[in-house]
Amino acid sequence: MGFLLLYFLIFYFGASLASGLFLCAERITHQQSIIRPRSHCIACQHPLSWWQLLPVVSYPLLGGRCYYCHIQIALTTWSAEIIGGSLALFSWYVAPTKMALINLSLLFIGLFLFSWIDIQQRVLYPSLFIPWLFSLLVLRGNSVHYQAALVILCGLGLFAYYSHGLGSGDVELLTGLTLLYGFNATNHILIHACLLALLSYPLLRQRQLPFIPYLSLGVWLYFGEIYLIGWL
Template identity: 35%
Template sequence: MAELLFHPVFFNSLAFVLGLCLGSFYNVCVHRYLVGQSVVRPGSHCPACGHVLSWWENIPVLSYVLLGAKCHSCKGKIHWRYPAVELLSGILALLFAIKFGPTAQWLTYMVFLGIFLVASFIDLDSFILPDILTYPAAILAMSTPLFLPVDWFETVLGGLCGAGIFLVLQQGYLRLRGIDALGTGDIKLMLSLGALVGLSLLPLMILLSALTALLVAVVYLRRPEGQGMRTAVPFGPFLCLGAVLTLLWGDRILNWIFLF
């Protein structure tokens, strides 16, 4: 049984399915934070009509497809966020399983992936990165050298420098332009993200975050509804994306950059 569990194909498949299921829970966390409900009660239900979901209406991604993106009871439209979070959670769990295998690193990163997914989608909807997520993430990230083969120096300085850089940027822009362009939540988030990627890869993480945010902004502004608009964009999701890309392929990306 142990050999089967640790077989790459089986473990990776299990990680993907687990990620999908966890994604369903992350959706609950996102929605109920936004509407001010408990994560525990009531049970899963349609936000529009209150219909209590049956087991077959709770299958990650598949239920969304089978139901035609509509509630079985009231026919109200199911938000695209639900399958997106589930699928993204499954894909990330799979990618980290492929890279780290059945190790303590994979388990640890699964915890952080959950926190960052929930925080990102809350930020997208409300421009808020909740303290209930950012503070525990920072404490846990700073503590990773206790149970992972990572360097204390890299971890602690990565977190402190990451948060410090964003604090300087926030205050500098505020003084020069009178605009609070970076939220305090982003600074708190950088404590955990910087600690996870480490001091050496911190510049790459920030670069990737900025580039992906810029790309999305340019694409949006080129669309008809985006032309002529000055729209605020939550940066938290892009910081999380930059950290994920760095954790998965940071060394490869650096090698590719230095080739040029």
Template identity: 30%
Template sequence: MDGGWLQLTYITSLPDGFFHTCVAVLGLLLGSFLNVVVYRLPLMIHNEGQLTGHGFNLSLPASHCPACKHPLKYWQNIPVLSWLLLRGKCHYCAAAISIRYPLTEAGCAAMFLGLSFLFTMPLSLLSALILFWFLLALSLIDLATYLLPDRLTLPLLWAGLLVHSISGEATLQDALYGAAAGYMALWLLYWGVKIVSGKEGMGYGDFKLLAALGAWVGWQMLPYLCILAALAGIVFALVRMGVYKMSEQIPFGPCLAMAGALIYISQESNIVWLMFR
């Protein structure tokens, strides 16, 4: 434990420019993996016991073109750079490669870079990188598929409890109560809406995500988090109806993720204060 802490301390004592560059490069790499998770994890869930039984998971098969199935070489799989070199097309069949891939990688790198300025202590930075990567992954999956997979929400919950057993603004007791209260709050709302209207207002994944966020920010912050998420949901719905003329169900996961991220930054960062302390 002491050796790992010394290594983290050494890394953060590197010259500022080099350190922030390293964090940004890490964000690029994890952004590339994020693309894999966002694309493959919903397929693994929908085809449980079928595709997974034939070597389909987050590591198999190897990266390949979705159109021609040709495996990619290392230079064709470099985050952002490969997309630019290939001009957004497959080297083998010239099929278009979605701009979503480089945008996700660049977005993850920018997010990591920003966090490296906000969190100056080694453990707090590492914790923030873990939390925000999971929140970005869950948000992108929910936007695309209306799913919040247990394979992401449950590890995020346990990670929050583990982090606050070591350090953080919230105590382990507050984090534990936050996880329980977060789940119960939306569970009760879900059943209240269903009993009154006969409709399901949200999915069980939302309960688990709020439970995970409760573990990260503590039970005291849950009212602020829910209010922020509700406001974000209203804005999202209005924009969607105004721009796309769509009034169907909206994914609530990104709204919860955004609210949780803002409150966590305000709690844990020594630089930003957002009235939630």
């Protein structure tokens, strides 16, 4: 029973964090303050009560509609909370130490925020990306892969420039991931991301896909592989 309560609290913490990050992404893309005004319905502008802001719970409780104007609330809001809670549980399972859990938590915050911004605006803000990457590099200490990152930056940078197949934000994120985890890890992440993008293309039918969400999923699949290999 104690373990179930612990897992529930971890899941709900991740869902709450994801809900906040989703709001931040929405406001950043619309060049609004992430602090004010308080949460409100985007259609009728009515401020929301605390019980309408409960992660995971409020969406089904309200029937997926605003309590005041009854407009349909985007399912992505609820999906983001479920994803956040699931990733929090995953991080808890795979992290071997407290420091590793801190690293994964910071990784989750950045990737989640960058993914939602990329979905809406197709951009990676340096003002968010650079402090996030610097924090992760500091936590990793001396194990930074400079040469591998330079190869990735030059190779994918040229590919993006001549083919227009990648955005500059994608190249920056891949370079940052290489600095953190090395060349082999980035190859695995990139392969996962490309496969996921190819699989989703027939469903989405978009001329340009936001690639950072796929890279983020590729990161978590890579860590899942590492965990399974260690477990086996």
